[in-house]
Amino acid sequence: MTKFRLPHEYVMRLNAELRSRNATWIEGEPPEKISRAFVAAASMADLFEMRVAELAxxxxxxxxxxxxxxxxxxxxxxxxxxRSTLKIASLGDVDHFVPYQLDPRREHLFGRLRGTSDKDDFGALFINQQRASHEEAVSIFCYYAVYGENEALRAFARITLPFLERRLDQMAQLA
Known part of the structure; x- marks a missing residue:
C-alpha cells in the first residue's frame, strides 16, 4: 500500500493545475472551488490515461x-x-471544470509516447508514464479522501483510492 503523502504536496500540485487553467490558489476559497479543482484534476488523470491506453x-x-x-x-x-457522483454532489454546472482536452503538460507526455516507434521503448515509456500518473492520482485522491469538503466526492475518493493504489503497485513492479 502506498504511503499517505502530506497535504502540502497535493496543494502544490493543485496550485499548478489551477495555474495551468489560468486560475490562482487563494487561501480562504470557498470549499466548492477546492472540490471543483479535485474534479478537474481527477478528470484530467482519467482523460490522459484513456488517451494513452488507446494509443497503446x-x-x-x-x-x-x-x-x-x-x-x-x-x-x-x-x-x-x-460523473454519477457529480450528479449528487451539488456542485452546479460541471461542464466548465471537467476537461475535454489534455493540458499542455499531458499533451507533451502524450506526444512523446506517440513519437516512440520502437515497441520496447514504447512499452517502457508507457509503463513509466502510467506509474507517474498513478502516483499523482493517488496523492490527489489521498488528500481529498481525508480533507475534501464535499461528502459525495470524499466518498468517491475513498472508494476509488484502493484501486489506484493497487494499480500503482502493479506499475511499480513492471517498471
Missing part, C-alpha cells in the same frame, strides 16, 4: 496492449462513477 492499443506490443485494455476499461468506469 494501436502501437504497443502484446503485453502493453493487454495492460492498456485493462487500464482503459478501469478508467472509463472510474470516469462514469465520477
Amino acid at each position: 492499443l494501436a502501437q504497443g506490443g502484446e503485453k502493453v496492449r493487454t495492460l492498456a485494455r485493462s487500464l482503459l476499461q478501469e478508467r472509463r468506469q472510474q470516469a462514469q462513477r465520477l
Whole structure:
C-alpha cells in the first residue's frame, strides 16, 4: 500500500493545475472551488490515461496492449462513477471544470509516447508514464479522501483510492 503523502504536496500540485487553467490558489476559497479543482484534476488523470491506453492499443506490443485494455476499461468506469457522483454532489454546472482536452503538460507526455516507434521503448515509456500518473492520482485522491469538503466526492475518493493504489503497485513492479 502506498504511503499517505502530506497535504502540502497535493496543494502544490493543485496550485499548478489551477495555474495551468489560468486560475490562482487563494487561501480562504470557498470549499466548492477546492472540490471543483479535485474534479478537474481527477478528470484530467482519467482523460490522459484513456488517451494513452488507446494509443497503446494501436502501437504497443502484446503485453502493453493487454495492460492498456485493462487500464482503459478501469478508467472509463472510474470516469462514469465520477460523473454519477457529480450528479449528487451539488456542485452546479460541471461542464466548465471537467476537461475535454489534455493540458499542455499531458499533451507533451502524450506526444512523446506517440513519437516512440520502437515497441520496447514504447512499452517502457508507457509503463513509466502510467506509474507517474498513478502516483499523482493517488496523492490527489489521498488528500481529498481525508480533507475534501464535499461528502459525495470524499466518498468517491475513498472508494476509488484502493484501486489506484493497487494499480500503482502493479506499475511499480513492471517498471
